[in-house]
Amino acid sequence: MEDKKSKIKIAVTLISLAAAAVTIAFTAAHYRRRRKTRSSCYLHAEGKPQFSFRRVLADNSFSHFKHLKRSSASKENGSNLHPYEQEIKALLEKPPVDFKLDSTGWNSKVSSSYVWVETESQLKELADLLSNERAFGVDTEQHSLRSFLGFTALIQISTRTEDYLLDTIALHDAMAVLRPVFADPNICKVFHGADNDVLWLQRDFHIYIVNLFDTAKACEVLSKPQKSLAYLLETYCGIYTNKLLQREDWRQRPLSAEMLEYAQTDAHYLLYIARCLIEELRQHDIDNSTSLDEKPHYVVEATRRSNMICMQVYTKEIDLYPGEAAASSILSRHFDVHEGSSTSSEKQPQDLVRRLCTWRELMARVHDESLRYVLPDQAVVSLAENVPTNLTELSQLIAHVDHDADPVNPNCFLPPLSSVVTSHLDDLFCLIQEKESKLDDIISIILQTCLGENGSCPLSIYNYALLANCDFKLTRRTVSKQNxxxxxxxxxxxxxxxxxxxxxxxxxxxxxxxxxxxxxxxxxxxxxxxxxxxxxxxxxxxxxxxxxxxxxxxxxxxxxxxxxxxxxxxxxxxxxxxxxxxxxxxxxxxxxxxxxxxxxxxxxxxxxxxxx
Structure with a gap:
C-alpha cells in the first residue's frame, strides 16, 4: 500500500515537473525568438496626441477609477459616490422651473466668428465669463478608435453672444479650471443627449455637472416623434447638418472648416432650442391645469429627468480576466459552444479565441488603442478557424478579413493590418502556435516583453501602471462569489x-x-x-x-x-x-x-x- 502511494506521489511530481518544463521551454523559446527577430514598436516613431498629456485620471491599468475628492477630510476618495450628490439631490427634490434663457443678442445664424480656446489664460477668462451667465450650451466631440478608453478631443460652449471651441487636447491638464462653473447649481448647462457627455467629462477632467437641462429629455416628455439634435435643428431652426462629421477624427489639428462649422452649430442653437421646448412644456402645463384628477407638471418632469443624468458616475469596465467578456461574446456568436465539451477538436478553437482576446486586450492597453483597431472580431474568428502555420499566412488571414467601416465610426475604415499587429506579428504567431502554457504565464510574458526592463514598447502615462496589476493568479484565487x-x-x-x-x-x-x-x-x-x-x-x-x-x-x-x-x-x-x-x-x-x-x-x- 505504501509502495503504491509512493509511486502515485512520484508520478504526480513528474507530471508537475513536466508541466513546468514546458512553460520554461516556451518562455525561453519566446525570448530567443524575440532577440533574433525583435522589431521596434511603432510607438517609438508614431506620435499620439494623448501622449502629450501630463496626467490622466483613467489610465489603461486594471485599477478602478477614483472620483474627485472634494474635501481633504473626506474618506470617500476613490469610491463610486458622486462628489456632488447632495447638490443634485437638492435639485431633484425641488426642480428649478424658473428658466430665464434670454435670447437678447442671440444670433439666429451661425457665423464664421467663434473663439478658439487653446491656452490656459484664455480658459481662465472663459471660466470667469461663464460664472456670470445664467445658462450656456455645451457639446463634446470624442475620439475612440485610437485610444483604449477614448478621450475628449473638443468641447463646444455657447452663450447668448459668443461661441467657444475648446481645444481639450492642448488644454487637457488645465481643464480643472471649469469645474466650479459646471458644478454651480445656479447656472443651467444645456446639453442634448448628455448621458455619455456627463461620464466623459468625469473620466477626463473630473468635471461634474450640476443643474442640467437636456433637450432630448424634454422631447421625451413632450412625446416628440424624434428626439435627435438633427431633428430639433431642422424643426426649430431650419438648419440641416451632416451628422457623419461626428465620426471624423477630431484629434487632427487644425480642424477642417467643415468640421469647425459642424462643431459650432451643435452648441450654437442649444439655448434657443431649449427656450422653445421650455415654452412648449409650460404651455402643456397650462393646457392641463383644468384637469381635476391630475396635473402633469411637464417642466418639472423634464428638469427631473435631466438632473437624474447628473447622478451617473463613471466606472472602468474591468473583467475578471483580460479579454474574458469579448471571448465569451465571440464564442456565443460564431462557435457552437457546448457545456462540458472536452474533445480536443472542440476545445482548440475556444482556447485560441480566449488567447487571442487576452492578447488583444493587453496590447490595446499597452499601446492605448481600441480593441477593434488592434484586431477586429472577424480576424479573431478567422484565426481560430484557420490556424496559420507561418508569418505570411498569419498576415494574409488578417488582411483578407472583410474590413468594413468601423462600427463605432462608420466614416473611418480600419486598416488591413493594424500598427500593433505589424510591430508584434512574431509575438502573435508564437501565441497561436503555443498550446501548452497557461494563460496566466502568457499574460506575464506579454507584459514583460512589452513593458519590462528591456521591453519593446515605450512606457507612457497610459500604460505605466499595467505591471502593477499583472498578478492575475492572485486575483482569481482571492475572488469568491459568496465572500x-x-x-x-x-x-x-x-x-x-x-x-x-x-x-x-x-x-x-x-x-x-x-x-x-x-x-x-x-x-x-x-x-x-x-x-x-x-x-x-x-x-x-x-x-x-x-x-x-x-x-x-x-x-x-x-x-x-x-x-x-x-x-x-x-x-x-x-x-x-x-x-x-x-x-x-x-x-x-x-x-x-x-x-x-x-x-x-x-x-x-x-x-x-x-x-x-
Whole structure:
C-alpha cells in the first residue's frame, strides 16, 4: 500500500515537473525568438496626441477609477459616490422651473466668428465669463478608435453672444479650471443627449455637472416623434447638418472648416432650442391645469429627468480576466459552444479565441488603442478557424478579413493590418502556435516583453501602471462569489499598521544615497533616490532634468499618490520591501520610496523593478 502511494506521489511530481518544463521551454523559446527577430514598436516613431498629456485620471491599468475628492477630510476618495450628490439631490427634490434663457443678442445664424480656446489664460477668462451667465450650451466631440478608453478631443460652449471651441487636447491638464462653473447649481448647462457627455467629462477632467437641462429629455416628455439634435435643428431652426462629421477624427489639428462649422452649430442653437421646448412644456402645463384628477407638471418632469443624468458616475469596465467578456461574446456568436465539451477538436478553437482576446486586450492597453483597431472580431474568428502555420499566412488571414467601416465610426475604415499587429506579428504567431502554457504565464510574458526592463514598447502615462496589476493568479484565487475578496479586511488592517510605521520612519525627511531628488510636475518634492533610479526615469522620457547639483528631475506625469497623503499609492521600502497598502513583503532593498507604477505585486520573474 505504501509502495503504491509512493509511486502515485512520484508520478504526480513528474507530471508537475513536466508541466513546468514546458512553460520554461516556451518562455525561453519566446525570448530567443524575440532577440533574433525583435522589431521596434511603432510607438517609438508614431506620435499620439494623448501622449502629450501630463496626467490622466483613467489610465489603461486594471485599477478602478477614483472620483474627485472634494474635501481633504473626506474618506470617500476613490469610491463610486458622486462628489456632488447632495447638490443634485437638492435639485431633484425641488426642480428649478424658473428658466430665464434670454435670447437678447442671440444670433439666429451661425457665423464664421467663434473663439478658439487653446491656452490656459484664455480658459481662465472663459471660466470667469461663464460664472456670470445664467445658462450656456455645451457639446463634446470624442475620439475612440485610437485610444483604449477614448478621450475628449473638443468641447463646444455657447452663450447668448459668443461661441467657444475648446481645444481639450492642448488644454487637457488645465481643464480643472471649469469645474466650479459646471458644478454651480445656479447656472443651467444645456446639453442634448448628455448621458455619455456627463461620464466623459468625469473620466477626463473630473468635471461634474450640476443643474442640467437636456433637450432630448424634454422631447421625451413632450412625446416628440424624434428626439435627435438633427431633428430639433431642422424643426426649430431650419438648419440641416451632416451628422457623419461626428465620426471624423477630431484629434487632427487644425480642424477642417467643415468640421469647425459642424462643431459650432451643435452648441450654437442649444439655448434657443431649449427656450422653445421650455415654452412648449409650460404651455402643456397650462393646457392641463383644468384637469381635476391630475396635473402633469411637464417642466418639472423634464428638469427631473435631466438632473437624474447628473447622478451617473463613471466606472472602468474591468473583467475578471483580460479579454474574458469579448471571448465569451465571440464564442456565443460564431462557435457552437457546448457545456462540458472536452474533445480536443472542440476545445482548440475556444482556447485560441480566449488567447487571442487576452492578447488583444493587453496590447490595446499597452499601446492605448481600441480593441477593434488592434484586431477586429472577424480576424479573431478567422484565426481560430484557420490556424496559420507561418508569418505570411498569419498576415494574409488578417488582411483578407472583410474590413468594413468601423462600427463605432462608420466614416473611418480600419486598416488591413493594424500598427500593433505589424510591430508584434512574431509575438502573435508564437501565441497561436503555443498550446501548452497557461494563460496566466502568457499574460506575464506579454507584459514583460512589452513593458519590462528591456521591453519593446515605450512606457507612457497610459500604460505605466499595467505591471502593477499583472498578478492575475492572485486575483482569481482571492475572488469568491459568496465572500467577495477574501482576506481584504485582514490585508487592510495589516496595511494600515505598516503604513503608519513606515511612513513615519522612512518618508523623505532627509537626504539619502546620492542626494538625487524627484519632484512632481507641480514642483513638490516626492522623494530622494540614488542616481540609477533617476537615470531610469530620464532614459524612458518619464522625467526631465532640472538641476545638476544636486541631481534633480521633475516627473512628466502626475504620480498616483504623494508620500504625505493619507491614502497614498506610494510604496515605502525598508530593508525588507513592504507595501504600505497591504503589508505584503518582497525582495530585499535599501531605504527608498518608489511610485505605484512598479509595485511589488509581480509574478516571480517580474519581481525586481528595473531600477532596483
Amino acid at each position: 467577495g475578496i477574501r482576506g481584504s479586511k485582514k490585508a487592510s488592517r495589516k496595511g494600515s499598521r505598516a503604513r503608519q510605521h513606515f511612513v513615519e520612519k522612512f518618508s523623505c525627511k532627509s537626504p539619502v544615497y546620492h542626494n538625487c531628488r524627484i519632484f512632481a510636475d507641480d514642483g513638490r518634492l516626492l522623494c530622494y533616490c540614488d542616481r540609477r533610479k533617476l537615470e531610469w526615469y530620464l532614459r524612458r522620457d518619464l522625467a526631465k532634468l532640472v538641476d545638476d547639483d544636486p541631481p534633480t528631475i521633475m516627473l512628466l506625469f502626475e504620480p498616483k499618490g504623494r508620500p504625505e497623503d493619507e491614502d497614498n499609492d506610494f510604496y515605502i521600502q525598508s530593508k525588507r520591501n513592504i507595501c504600505v497598502s497591504c503589508g505584503e513583503g518582497g525582495h530585499y532593498l535599501r531605504y527608498r520610496v518608489i511610485p505605484s507604477c512598479y509595485r511589488i505585486h509581480f509574478p516571480e520573474h517580474l519581481k525586481k523593478p528595473p531600477f532596483s
